[in-house]
Amino acid sequence: MNFFQHLGNYATLMKSTFARPEKGKVYWKLIAEEVEKMGLGSVGIVFFVAFFFGAVIAIQTANNMDNPLLPDMLIGLGTRDSVILEFSSTIMCLILAGKVGSNIASEIGSMKVTQQIDALETMGVNSAGYVIFPKIIAAIFIFPFLSMCYMFVGIFGGWAGVVITGVTNTSHFVYGLHYGFKSYYIPYSLTKTVVFAFIISSVSSYYGYYTELGSKAVGDASTKAVVNSSLIILIFNLILTKLLL
Amino acid sequence: MIEVKNVSKSFKGQIVLKNINLELEEGKINLVIGRSGSGKTVLLKSLVGLHEVDEGSILFDNRDFVKMGNDQRKEIRKEIGMVFQGSALFDSMTIFENVQFPLKMFSEMSDDEMIERVNFCLNRVEIDGKNDLYPSEISGGMQKRVAIARAIALNPKYLFCDEPNSGLDPRTAIVIDSLIGEITKEFNITTLINTHDMNSVFEIGDKIFFINKGEKWWEGHKEDIWNSDNEELEDFIFASEFAKKMKERLRINP
Numbered sequence: 001m002n003f004f005q006h007l008g009n010y011a012t013l014m015k016s017t018f019a020r021p022e023k024g025k026v027y028w029k030l031i032a033e034e035v036e037k038m039g040l041g042s043v044g045i046v047f048f049v050a051f052f053f054g055a056v057i058a059i060q061t062a063n064n065m066d067n068p069l070l071p072d073m074l075i076g077l078g079t080r081d082s083v084i085l086e087f088s089s090t091i092m093c094l095i096l097a098g099k100v101g102s103n104i105a106s107e108i109g110s111m112k113v114t115q116q117i118d119a120l121e122t123m124g125v126n127s128a129g130y131v132i133f134p135k136i137i138a139a140i141f142i143f144p145f146l147s148m149c150y151m152f153v154g155i156f157g158g159w160a161g162v163v164i165t166g167v168t169n170t171s172h173f174v175y176g177l178h179y180g181f182k183s184y185y186i187p188y189s190l191t192k193t194v195v196f197a198f199i200i201s202s203v204s205s206y207y208g209y210y211t212e213l214g215s216k217a218v219g220d221a222s223t224k225a226v227v228n229s230s231l232i233i234l235i236f237n238l239i240l241t242k243l244l245l
Numbered sequence: 246m247i248e249v250k251n252v253s254k255s256f257k258g259q260i261v262l263k264n265i266n267l268e269l270e271e272g273k274i275n276l277v278i279g280r281s282g283s284g285k286t287v288l289l290k291s292l293v294g295l296h297e298v299d300e301g302s303i304l305f306d307n308r309d310f311v312k313m314g315n316d317q318r319k320e321i322r323k324e325i326g327m328v329f330q331g332s333a334l335f336d337s338m339t340i341f342e343n344v345q346f347p348l349k350m351f352s353e354m355s356d357d358e359m360i361e362r363v364n365f366c367l368n369r370v371e372i373d374g375k376n377d378l379y380p381s382e383i384s385g386g387m388q389k390r391v392a393i394a395r396a397i398a399l400n401p402k403y404l405f406c407d408e409p410n411s412g413l414d415p416r417t418a419i420v421i422d423s424l425i426g427e428i429t430k431e432f433n434i435t436t437l438i439n440t441h442d443m444n445s446v447f448e449i450g451d452k453i454f455f456i457n458k459g460e461k462w463w464e465g466h467k468e469d470i471w472n473s474d475n476e477e478l479e480d481f482i483f484a485s486e487f488a489k490k491m492k493e494r495l496r497i498n499p
Contacts, residue, residue, distance in 0.1 A: 022350050022351070023349070023350055026349055026350065110336075114331060114333060114336070115329045115330075115331055115333035116333050116334075116335055116336070118290075118295055118329065118333065119327070119329060119333040119335075121293075121294070121295060121322075122293045122295065122322060122325065122327040123322060123323075123327075123346075123347050123350065123351075124318075124319040124320075124322035124323050124350075124351065125350055
C-alpha cells in the first residue's frame with residue numbers, strides 16, 4: 001500500500017470515528033475508562049522519565065558553563081526552557097507513543113483478529129466510533145495533564161540534580177526559573193501535546209484497525225504504530241514550532 | 246424472508262462466489278454446507294455486509310441490502326443475531342456485559358428490564374452462575390452458548406451462525422446444534438448456519454445448500470440427500486469409508 005492509500009484509509013477511518021455515536025451515555029463511560037487507563041497507567045513512567053531527564057538537563061547545562069562570567073542562575077533558566085518547551089511535550093509524547101500507542105494498536109488489532117470488530121459491525125454498531133473515538137478523546141484530555149506533571153517533576157529533577165550534588169544552590173536555581181519567563185511557553189507546549197495526543201491515538205488506532213489476520217500481524221501493527229506515530233510527531237513538532245513560536 | 250440473487254464476489258481477481266442464488270425457508274434452519282474454502286464464510290459475511298458483493302442482490306423481506314446506505318443497513322442488522330466461528334465475545338467484558346451489550350446500545354430498556362432479559366437469555370442457553378466471569382475463564386462450548394445468548398438478546402428475526410460447532414467435541418457440538426434448533430422453533434427465527442459437520446446436516450437441517458468452488462451445486466431437504474445423484478455432494482457428505490458403508494447399508498435396509 002502506498003502513502004496516498006494509507007492517507008485515504010486514515011481519512012475514511014477518522015470520518016467513521018467521528019460520526020454521530022449510537023448512544024452517548026455508553027461512550028462517556030468508555031472515555032472515562034480510557035482516561036483512567038491512559039492517565040493512571042502512564043503517570044509512573046512520566047514522573048520517572050521527567051525526574052531523571054530534568055536532572056540530566058540541569059547537570060549538562062551546568063557542565064557547559066565553566067566560564068565564571070556566566071551566572072549560575074542560567075542553569076535554572078536552561079532547565080526550565082528545555083523542560084517546558086520540548087521535553088514535556090515532544091519527548092514525553094515520544095515515550096507515550098511507545099507505551100500508549102503500542103497498547104492501542106495491539107488491543108484493536110487483537111479485536112480485529114478475534115472478529116470482535118466484525119461482531120460490532122454485524123450488530124449495527126459503528127465499530128470505528130465505538131473502539132477508537134473514546135481513545136482519541138481520552139488521549140486529548142489526559143495528555144496535557146501528564147505534560148503539566150512532567151513540567152513540575154522535570155524542573156524538580158533539575159533542582160535535585162544540581163542542588164543536592166552541590167553544583168549550585170537553591171536561590172540561584174529558583175532565580176533562573178523566574179528570570180525572563182514567558183508564560184506563552186505553557187500554552188505553546190500544551191498545544192503541541194494535544195496535537196501529539198491526537199497523532200498517537202489516531203495513528204495507532206489506524207494500524208490496529210487495519211491489522212491483517214494472524215498474531216504476527218498484530219505485532220507488526222504495534223511496531224508500525226509506534227514507529228510511524230514517532231516520525232509524524234517529529235515532523236509536526238517542526239511545523240508547530242515554526243507556526244507557534 | 247431472505248433471498249440471495251445472482252451474487253458474485255471476488256478478491257483480487259480470484260472468484261470466490263459465482264452467481265449464487267438462495268431462498269431461505271422462513272422460520273426454519275437453513276444450512277450452507279461445503280468444503281473449507283468453498284466460499285461459505287464469504288457468503289455469510291456478504292449477507293451481513295462485512296463484504297461488499299460485486300454483483301447481485303440480497304433481499305431481506307424484499308429490502309435490497311446491497312443497495313442500502315449505512316443507516317438503512319444498521320436497521321437490518323438490528324434484526325440479525327450472529328454467532329461467529331470463534332464466538333467473538335468481547336474479552337474486556339464479563340459474560341453478563343457481553344449479553345447486555347446489544348440491549349445497552351439499541352434498546353430503551355431500564356436497568357432492571359435489561360438484567361431480567363440478560364438472565365433470561367443466559368438461562369435459555371443454560372449458563373448459570375457465570376455472569377461475572379470473563380470469556381477467557383469459560384470453556385469453548387460455553388463461549389458458543391454465550392454467543393448465542395448475545396445473538397438472541399434483541400429478539401432477532403434472523404440468526405446467522407458461522408460454523409457454530411467447530412472446535413467442539415462431538416457431544417458439545419450436538420448440544421449446541423440442539424440449542425440452535427430449539428431457539429429457532431421457539432422464537433420463530435429464520436436461521437442460516439454454515440457448517441461442514443454432518444451431524445448438523447442430519448440432526449437439525451431443514452433446507453440444505455451445498456456450495457462447491459464458489460457455486461451452488463445442490464439444494465434440497467436433508468431427506469433428499471440420500472437420493473441425490475450429485476457426485477460432488479455425495480463425495481462431500483459420505484467422505485469417509487465408514488460413511489459410505491453406512492449409506493450402502495441404509496440403501497439395502499432402509
